[in-house]
Amino acid sequence: MFSNPFAELSASIPSVVMQIYVIVMFVLVVGGTIIDVLHKKSAEYFFEAARQSDKAAVRPLSGAQKGSIAVQTVAVDVLTSAEFCTTKRRVAHLLTMYGFIFFLLGTVAMVFFYPSAAAPTPTVWPLLWHLGALMVCVGGVWFWFFIRVDVAAEGYPWYRIVQADLFILSLLATNAFGLLWSLLQAAGAQVLSSFFLVLFILAGAVLFGGVLWSKFAHMFFKPAAAYQKRIAKANGALDNLPEPADRTDPATRDRHSMDLLKDAPLDMGLGIKREQPQHY
Ligand code: HEM
Numbered sequence: 326m327f328s329n330p331f332a333e334l335s336a337s338i339p340s341v342v343m344q345i346y347v348i349v350m351f352v353l354v355v356g357g358t359i360i361d362v363l364h365k366k367s368a369e370y371f372f373e374a375a376r377q378s379d380k381a382a383v384r385p386l387s388g389a390q391k392g393s394i395a396v397q398t399v400a401v402d403v404l405t406s407a408e409f410c411t412t413k414r415r416v417a418h419l420l421t422m423y424g425f426i427f428f429l430l431g432t433v434a435m436v437f438f439y440p441s442a443a444a445p446t447p448t449v450w451p452l453l454w455h456l457g458a459l460m461v462c463v464g465g466v467w468f469w470f471f472i473r474v475d476v477a478a479e480g481y482p483w484y485r486i487v488q489a490d491l492f493i494l495s496l497l498a499t500n501a502f503g504l505l506w507s508l509l510q511a512a513g514a515q516v517l518s519s520f521f522l523v524l525f526i527l528a529g530a531v532l533f534g535g536v537l538w539s540k541f542a543h544m545f546f547k548p549a550a551a552y553q554k555r556i557a558k559a560n561g562a563l564d565n566l567p568e569p570a571d572r573t574d575p576a577t578r579d580r581h582s583m584d585l586l587k588d589a590p591l592d593m594g595l596g597i598k599r600e601q602p603q604h605y
Contacts, residue, residue, distance in 0.1 A: 327448055327451040327452045327455060328446070328451055328511060329435045329439055329442075329446035329450065329451050330435075330451070330454075330506065330507035330510055330511070331343055331432075331435045331436050331439075331440060332435065332439060332440060332441055332442040332446060333442060333510055333511075334510070334522070335440055335441050335442065336442065340436070340440030340441060343436050343440070344436055344437060344440070346526070346529075347432065347433065347436050347437070350529060350530070350533035350534075351533075353533045353534045353536065354533050354536055354541070356536075357533075357534070357535075357536025357537045357541070357542070358536055358541075358542045358545060360537055361536060361537050361542050362542075364537075367546060371549055371550075371553065374553060374564075375553060375556070377562075378553065378556060378557050378560065378562040378564070379560070379562075380562075381562035381565065382560035382561060382562050383560065383561030383562065384559070384560050384561045385560060386556065386559060386560050390559065391556065394552065394555045394556055394559060395552055397555065398548060398551050398552040398555055399548070402547075402548065402551035402552075402555075403547075403548050403551070405419070406418040406419050406422065408547075408551060413467075413471075413472060414468075414472055416464075417464045417467045417468045417472055418464070418468075419464070420460045420461070420463055420464025420467075421460070421461050421464035421465055421468065421496065422544075423457070423460060424456075424457045424458065424459070424460025424461035424462075424463075424464060424500070425457065425461050425496065425500070426457070427453045427454065427456055427457025427460065428453075428454055428457035428458050428461060428500060428503070429457075430450075430453060430457075431450050431451065431453040431454025431455075431457060432454060434450040434453075435450050435451065435454065454507075455504065455507065457500075458500040458501070458503050458504040459500075459504065461496060461497065461500040462497065462500055462501050462504065465493060465496060465497035465500070466497070468493060469483065469493060469494075469497065470483050473493075475487075477601075478601075478602045479602075480602075488538065489540065491531070491535050491538055491539040491540075492532075492535075492539035492540040492541050492543075493540075495528055495531040495532035495535060495539065496532055498524070498528035498531075498532075499525065499528040499529045499531075499532045502521050502522075502524040502525035502528050503525045503529075505518075505521040505525075506518050506521035506522045506524075506525050509521060510522075572592075
């Protein structure tokens, strides 16, 4: 089952055509991200916010401290999707993120290094590719039907589609069609597998060509935002927000509380988290 589907396909489509397709997709992602950065001025905003944060710093950070915060950002926020506030959102994100990375690694290895059926492909690559596509499908379907804010919190039906869904839908379609194409090709169902191959190619073009209009580039921007958030906390600038009130300090408690609340428990938790939204 875990054979290299691209090597099998090379009997009808030359490997070099597949390699050109992958390179074009890569160029589309780089180009789309650069145009996005210029258009939204996000790099300019990011560096300006960093400058403001440095200026407002209560505890200026050394280069080594900033380096350690960068390492923490990668190890915690990026590698473990730690910014998500609920476990199921976090697990679904880990599935789609690592699934997509496995799928991309598998694609590059099989298309560029083991393109022909004549040279055997180490099992690890097709295994990684199929597993990755399956992980994206599981995480993506879970996200689409149950976790998406529009559905889970705002009461919209799952089939309502808006432009913001371009990323998740094209990601899901690329991986699902790729998986179906490979399984049907391995099963010898020529016509059906060709049908899903065409859909796989089209969905990939939308996913990688749609960066400018989709949330694709969040995978490059979110780490920078997470780093900046940690810096603002560590240097005390707090993005211009007040320090969280410490109600164990009598002076703060008296300043912030109505008479009625003076003797209330010190930690009542976040009211907003007490109940999931469900009153439509
Ligand atoms: C292969 C890489 C990645 C994939 C496939 C991926 C996939 C996704 C998907 C499908 C969503 C839901 C998007 C939607 O609302 O339609 C999402 C949201 C999100 N991702 Fe990723 N992601 C990746 C990398 C990252 C990285 C590196 C970070 C951060 C360090 C990150 C942080 C987030 C956050 C915070 C959200 C919530 C966004 C929001 O609700 O505005 N992602 N990601």
